[in-house]
Amino acid sequence: MTAVPRTTCARHLCRAGLSLLAATSVGVHATEGGGSSYPMGAENYMSGAMPPPGLYAQFFVGHYEADSLRDNSGDKVPVDFRVRADSIAPRLIWVTEQQVFGASLAFHALVPLVDLKVEVNGQSQSKQGLGDIIFGPALGFHHSEKLHSILALDFIAPSGEYDRGDLANIGRNYWVIEPVLAVSYIDPNGLNIDAKTMYDFNLRNKATDYRSGQELHIDYAVGWGLGNGWVLGVGGYVLQQTTDDRQDGDRIKDNKGRALAFGPSVKYTSDKGWFLTAKWEQESEVRNRAQGNAYRVKLTVPF
Template identity: 25%
Template structure:
């Protein structure tokens, strides 16, 4: 939630033939922490609400974000290298080995060393409505906030040619299928690229009660136990989706701000707890988010500062495909190494600039956040532009 005002006594503001085989084995999806390396929170969305006082009333906000990444990192923090297995069912296709040849590989054929490249862009508009009542419970004001995103995502994947396991290569040569030693790795490469996709649509609805407590003249705290409902467009076989999946997320948050006569500082701590996705059996691990901001007025209506965030997944991903057919398992299986937990991590920091128009008619805020230290997810940068207005 973002709200704002102008307070003259403190001057503070209150405040988005190989092609067929490749299709058959494209279930060897790129390993990303959580499902598709995403989470139901936009790190960096918090802004002036973290460093400003809050008063009762209705507020509207539209946050807009453009996120771009050209790096994808693995569990070691380096460029992701894909390993996986071509299942026997895929090998049995006429364009691979056929039923007879596939019979020599009941456990499929293992591959490794495919260095994955990515180019991804996300553009989102995040409209939010917030209300804070003058009524109090346990000394704090109560209210609610709701947000429904509009999202466009584009993901383009590529990879180098992987290497087949030495034992599998020996078996292929022994049965007279040496051509497959070349064709299968290239089909895996094409299968990874086949996961490229783009989409646009409505995202998942967020709703939350809020409880706001003033702590003296310069400090305040806001608690928001948010529930995210799977209203967004989603297809389990598609890499890019407007929604995050057929599951629910409970995301309690605590926000603290110190608003003084110099620098204003604030931080928001969130914990995301996910249920299992009913469409593919995947359960994304729980995630800690910390957003922070420090701002200072440099003129009557302009303030400048620093913003950043921390994303740290603290429980493992898992997937349960019990009850799914073999064909469904091939399509839905995530090839991430779940034995490592497949936990995501990333940090970001950058400048923030705010303009308070006409003494409080509206607030326009922009920021640029650069990510670093990523694991099991993309590493990129985001441009944010947020308009907040009392209603």
């Protein structure tokens, strides 16, 4: 296969395709339509620390906006483009009393509600509704008082509304299998480091016979605990698409997504057991995706 011409790449990004993933904090990101099923950068501090047995509720709130598309060289694609996505995603976590290989067995489900608007060259479309649901089992390890990790297998279901002819879609219309390894080092009076590493196996979109390439991505946060419940630092994500997309069985070259996001991040832990994280992140080093910025908040509350 020869390389996809730049005009084809731009058309790919702008057409049915700017299907913004739907999940915790929606964002536009390459693969089919320049998007991803997982909301890059959604996680923050405490991503690798499983709580004690019990039921927990989390609420992810996100706002994402972008006004440029980047091609395979990182240059701005010459189209008039703007996207705005707001989301709130409740997540239920059940940590059981069951131990597996010395780890706590847990299950979770995240149900995103999305409000999306896409504008391209004078055309615009808005959609609101249920996005793609994320669920799966997890094992939580506590290696020491400060070091924790989670090993999980997430599944992303094509539950969000999708139409191959639409400009904006809040679902991706294909399943994703996503192994997860998250690690947290927590010190209320010192260094805090969190990294949630994920690898996406994207299955085929039956409506378009398109299979997006596999993606490696990491949500990260680094901060310093002040000893009064507050942690101040930075956070963001790193994304690298590792395999080529395929359409009708043919490989699409020079279309792999890439991005780096960075910005301030804070956490507050209450003495009543709930905690709140918040961050702003700016995307850079983007390839074959939209480039923008996001505001994200996560609240965790025990029942």
